[in-house]
Every structure is written in C-alpha cells, then in structure tokens.
Amino acid sequence: MRPVLVLATDSRHPSGLGEHMLTLGSALSDEFDVVIAADGNAGGRDLLARAAAMGLRIKAFDLSALNPFKAWLRNNATLLHVHAGIGWEGHELVRLGKAAGLPTIRTEHLPYVLTSPVQQAEYGALLLSVDRVITVSRAAYDSFASRHGASRFALVPNGIAARRATTDRQNTRSALGVLAHEQMLLTVARFTEQKAYPTLLDAVPAVLEHQPGARFVWVGDGPDFTTLEKAVRDAGLDHAVTLLGHRDDVPDLLAAADLLVSPSLFEGLPLVLLEAMAAGVPVVTTAIGGSIEAVGEAHPYLTAPVDPIALASTITAALADPDAAQKSGEAGRERFNQHFLASRMAAQTAKIYASVMAPSSSQLQARSA
Amino acid sequence: MTKTRIGFIGVGGIAQRHLGVLEQFEDVELAGFADVDFDRAVDAASRFGARAFANHDDMLAHGRLDAIYICIPPFAHGAAERAVIAKGLPFFVEKPISLDLAMAEALAGEIETAGLITAVGYHWRYLDTVDEARRLLENRPAQLLSGYWLDQTPPPQWWWHKDQSGGQMVEQTTHIIDLARYLVGDVTQVFGLAGHSNRDNYPGLDVPTVSTASLRFASGAVGNIGSTCLLNWGHRVGLHLFADGMALELTDHDIMVDVGAGRPVRHAEGDPVWREDRDFIDAVRGKPSRIRCSYGEALKTHRVALAINQSAETGQAVDLVTR
Numbered sequence: 189m190r191p192v193l194v195l196a197t198d199s200r201h202p203s204g205l206g207e208h209m210l211t212l213g214s215a216l217s218d219e220f221d222v223v224i225a226a227d228g229n230a231g232g233r234d235l236l237a238r239a240a241a242m243g244l245r246i247k248a249f250d251l252s253a254l255n256p257f258k259a260w261l262r263n264n265a266t267l268l269h270v271h272a273g274i275g276w277e278g279h280e281l282v283r284l285g286k287a288a289g290l291p292t293i294r295t296e297h298l299p300y301v302l303t304s305p306v307q308q309a310e311y312g313a314l315l316l317s318v319d320r321v322i323t324v325s326r327a328a329y330d331s332f333a334s335r336h337g338a339s340r341f342a343l344v345p346n347g348i349a350a351r352r353a354t355t356d357r358q359n360t361r362s363a364l365g366v367l368a369h370e371q372m373l374l375t376v377a378r379f380t381e382q383k384a385y386p387t388l389l390d391a392v393p394a395v396l397e398h399q400p401g402a403r404f405v406w407v408g409d410g411p412d413f414t415t416l417e418k419a420v421r422d423a424g425l426d427h428a429v430t431l432l433g434h435r436d437d438v439p440d441l442l443a444a445a446d447l448l449v450s451p452s453l454f455e456g457l458p459l460v461l462l463e464a465m466a467a468g469v470p471v472v473t474t475a476i477g478g479s480i481e482a483v484g485e486a487h488p489y490l491t492a493p494v495d496p497i498a499l500a501s502t503i504t505a506a507l508a509d510p511d512a513a514q515k516s517g518e519a520g521r522e523r524f525n526q527h528f529l530a531s532r533m534a535a536q537t538a539k540i541y542a543s544v545m546a547p548s549s550s551q552l553q554a555r556s557a
Numbered sequence: 558m559t560k561t562r563i564g565f566i567g568v569g570g571i572a573q574r575h576l577g578v579l580e581q582f583e584d585v586e587l588a589g590f591a592d593v594d595f596d597r598a599v600d601a602a603s604r605f606g607a608r609a610f611a612n613h614d615d616m617l618a619h620g621r622l623d624a625i626y627i628c629i630p631p632f633a634h635g636a637a638e639r640a641v642i643a644k645g646l647p648f649f650v651e652k653p654i655s656l657d658l659a660m661a662e663a664l665a666g667e668i669e670t671a672g673l674i675t676a677v678g679y680h681w682r683y684l685d686t687v688d689e690a691r692r693l694l695e696n697r698p699a700q701l702l703s704g705y706w707l708d709q710t711p712p713p714q715w716w717w718h719k720d721q722s723g724g725q726m727v728e729q730t731t732h733i734i735d736l737a738r739y740l741v742g743d744v745t746q747v748f749g750l751a752g753h754s755n756r757d758n759y760p761g762l763d764v765p766t767v768s769t770a771s772l773r774f775a776s777g778a779v780g781n782i783g784s785t786c787l788l789n790w791g792h793r794v795g796l797h798l799f800a801d802g803m804a805l806e807l808t809d810h811d812i813m814v815d816v817g818a819g820r821p822v823r824h825a826e827g828d829p830v831w832r833e834d835r836d837f838i839d840a841v842r843g844k845p846s847r848i849r850c851s852y853g854e855a856l857k858t859h860r861v862a863l864a865i866n867q868s869a870e871t872g873q874a875v876d877l878v879t880r
Contacts, residue, residue, distance in 0.1 A: 248603035
C-alpha cells in the first residue's frame, strides 16, 4: 500500500497556494495515496472540489473543531504536509499532525514577513513541533534561515505542470473586446495590498501616453476588488482597464496576452510568473526576491516595487519592441523547462518526506535500501 | 486488517443513513462517491477522505473498489447496476429496485449468471420485533393481514410523479408488502384500487393519494394494505397480522402481541439498518451470507407492488406466478 500523504491548508483563500498543493499532489500520486485537506466551511471548499475533479482524495475539516480531523489523521495518514500562505497560518494543523503522531512537514509560500513580536515568538515555538520547513525560493529560504537557523529549513523552488490553452488566442481576445492592433497586458493576482494593483493603476496613464493600444486585464478576487474597480472608474480609465474577477481559464488568458505584468511588493515564488514563462509570454515584474528567481537576474523587464513611473517605462519598453519581448518570452520558456517543472519539485519534496518518515512507512527508503 | 473499500453511486438522503452506519465499521473504507450532482459527491468524499466522481463509470474505472452501494431514485436504475455487474462487484441497492419490471428481471438474470452477492434495503426484515413475529407465527401462521402506510407527501419532487417514483405503493408501501411476504410467504393474487386528489402545496403531484390492495397468499392467507400521502405528518406505518388466537401489530419501532391477556407493547432494540449493512459487508468479506433480502428476493416483492399498480389501472385482479 502506498503511504497516505495528506496535503493540508487552513488558508482562507488558497488560490496560488491551492494550485501548488494540487500540482504537488498530482505529481506525487504514483508514489503516494494523496489526500487534499482543507477547511470545508471557508474558501477551502473550492480547493476540495478542484482536487476531487482531478481525481485526488479529499478531506474537509472544521477549523473551529479539529479533534475529529486529528482522529482521522491518526487512523488514516502516514504523513502530514501543511501549506501556509503566510507565517501565522497553519500552526494549529502542524500541532495536530504531531499530536496524531505523524511526521509533519510545512511549506512556507511567502518569505518571512512576521513583524509582531508575538507572532515571531509563536513561529519560534511552532518550529519545535515541525519536522521540516520547506521554502519555495532562495530569498524566502534566506529570510527564514537567517532568523531561525538553517537546520529545520529546506529549499524546494516551486514548479508547475504547464497547462495548455484550450481555446484560440483570437477567440479569447474577441471575448474580452481586445482588438487585433491592441496589446493585452495581463495581471493575475489577488486584490490585496501585497499585489500592489494601485501602483499598476498609477502607471496606466503613462503607458497609454506612449502605447494608446495598451489594454490592461486584471484577474483575481480579493478584499480590494471593489475599491480598485471604483478607482479605475474615477480615474476615467475603464476603457483601458478591465477587472475580470476570478477566472479558471488563466492558460487561455495567457495565450491571448502580449505581456504579463506583476507589480507585487513581495512573493514566495509566484506561480503565475512560471505559468507565463511556460506559455512563452514575456513578463514585466518587480525586482523582488522570488520573482527575480523565477525570471532570472538577467531578465530585461525588471522594475522597482512601488514605483509607477519605473513600472510604466518598463512596460512601455517591452511594448515598444515586440521582437525583443518575444525573445524574452522564449528565453522564459526555456528557463521554465530547465528549472521549474512540477516533476523536479515533486522529486525534491519526496526526498524530504523520505528523510522524516519511519522506514516501515516509507517505500522510498525501502526502494533505495 | 484489510478494509473493504466501498463506493457509493448516489449520495442523497438514504445514502446518508447507510454512511452513518458504515462509518462505524472498522473494516470498511468509504473510498468513492459518485453523484450526478458533483457537489454532493464532493461533500460526501470530503467527509471521509475519499474521492468524488461526477459519474459512476469514472468511479468504477478508477476507484479500486470491493463493493458498491447504489442509492439512486426509482427512475434512475439500470445503467448503474449494469456497470457494477460488468465490473463483477457485489452491490447493495436501495428499494424500489426500478420502475421497469422487465429491466429488473433482466438485471436479476445477469446477477444470477455472474454469481454476485447482492442486498436490497428492505431493512424491516432486520427488526428484532420482526424476528419475534416470525417465531410467534411459526406454529400459528397468519391468516389475515392488515397493512398501513399513512403518511405525508415526501418533499423530493421526483416522488410526486408516478413516472419517477412509481407512486406510494411502489416507493413506500413496498416495505409493508415485503414484510408481509417475509412473514406470510408468496403472494398469488392482487387487486388494487387507487384515487387521486390534488394538494395545493405539491404542484404537479400525479401519484395516487390514496390506494388500497387486497392480496391472496400461497398459504391461503388474505390481506389488505392501505396507503395515503394526504396527511401532513406520519400517522401510521405497520402491519397487523391475525392468527388462530393471536393478533400482532408491528410498526417500524415496536410490536404488540395480543393473546387475550392485555395488549403488551415491546419496543424494537438495535438498528435494523446497522444489521442490514453488517450482513452485506460480512458477506462481501467472505463470511457465510446472512443477507435477508437479495436482489432476486426483492424482485419478488417488487412484482407484487407493480402488479397492484397494474390492477388499479386496469380494474382487473392480477394473478402472480410464484417462482
């Protein structure tokens, strides 16, 4: 029997993190009996449905009453791998895993951003009950290891299974009202402070000044959606900016796009950049830890965070020379294939599992013995 | 301990009843759930750490299952059973087993040929009060029966339509018909009457709202069973049996035995659905079968229920060939 691997999150909005869990679960399905676990009452429900549609086992828990989940873990699981969107998430789940007697792994999907002394202390305490913490980029690894020592931390850069577009580029553009001579600039990110949409909005007029055919398409949901929508209207930019809300057809949108723009303030290792690279779409991104690791330090379209003027000029430069942008996109695809495949991420993660599982429960160890 | 991996086809109300039992069995793993309403499959799967499927074919192809529970509405039977039989898996199916007698007959033949373990959800057979009644009737067989299903109209809209539920005699009162057969033996002749009146809160209701059936048994016993869905509450479901010097009254929760010394009532103990599920799982796990109602046995009850409907429509008594 394959070891039962439970990938769990208590994140209320497991969007990119949820994608990551599904990618990992799917890539490990041959070696492990994979269960995706999430809060059945909150945003986790959608993750569970997506996992089910992919053929993975699913388990809902109730964050306000976790004892039944602990009992279920004890009776059914071999290994618990908790995914935390931010440093203060997932502590309860980690403790639950240890209380259920399971080897427990944790992935940090963002760099260390805890500033409250209480949260910092709680994080230190959490480390006592986790077997291994995976970070998703070198920058994130450094941010944790420099504070808490390297012994518990591991680095497994994110990887994704590239998804193909299911519809023709032209169909998608027509549906969005993007004309043939216009350029579509896609941003896929939740509407939260971290993703810095206001900086991008501030950059829009300057871009339009040089490239009047630029059409911005913003995809995602989140608490700031309505505010941003109003800000776009108030700025008289609704002819150039479209907010789409959450979409399940990101591969189609990428195929329709001329440029992907990421104005984020900080990131772990952003999956949407990897998706854009896999699709050969040129990327403009802020020069922040995980994003630089994704596109590479020599990437031509890096820009400083929170700087609308710099962002506008980088976008304009990319749009002004489509040949150069296309070459950059092709280089991105090559870089993706070399470094960011899901299979590489899964193999590295499985090695970490093997290092913390008891020999009897680890086929991986048995095989290599 | 190797667990028996169970998959569910259909995860509505009656499936929940079985899940509440099966989750208590340590030798069972609830491994897969298929429902045409995928959200419902997801809800059930996420309760048990299982996999969810939008259709039964996918579940049977990928679920690595040992046995199946088929809990779908009366009109939906056929494809699910065929797929399970083709896979050679034992299955438990909820009553009524179909609306189409020819299809049920064909399925029974395929099950027989395949030699599959089957069970059907006529759970009254598992009441300890019914065991007591069988013991009491062993030496004093019943000669007159009077059965009842006097109830409200169930909320699911499919139930209101004869072409989807088969009507009350087929969907609910079938429990009483089955109980009568279990206690008295095969039915040889039926005569049915039915009437209908509209109910404001149930638009489109087209099943008979009152129905009654006279039955003759191979043993010589005679009986009558009455049904109505005109109430707004459950009034009485049960079977009264009369033998030489003895009257029995059975409901789904107690038994009254009248031998001329008062009317003592004993409450049923234990959960008949628990026993029914346990017997099915034990048989699937290779123990000697104690299953009280196989598909073939349920088919005999179903023939009686459908014959009552037929008689009510034609106005003619229907003779049943006992096999």
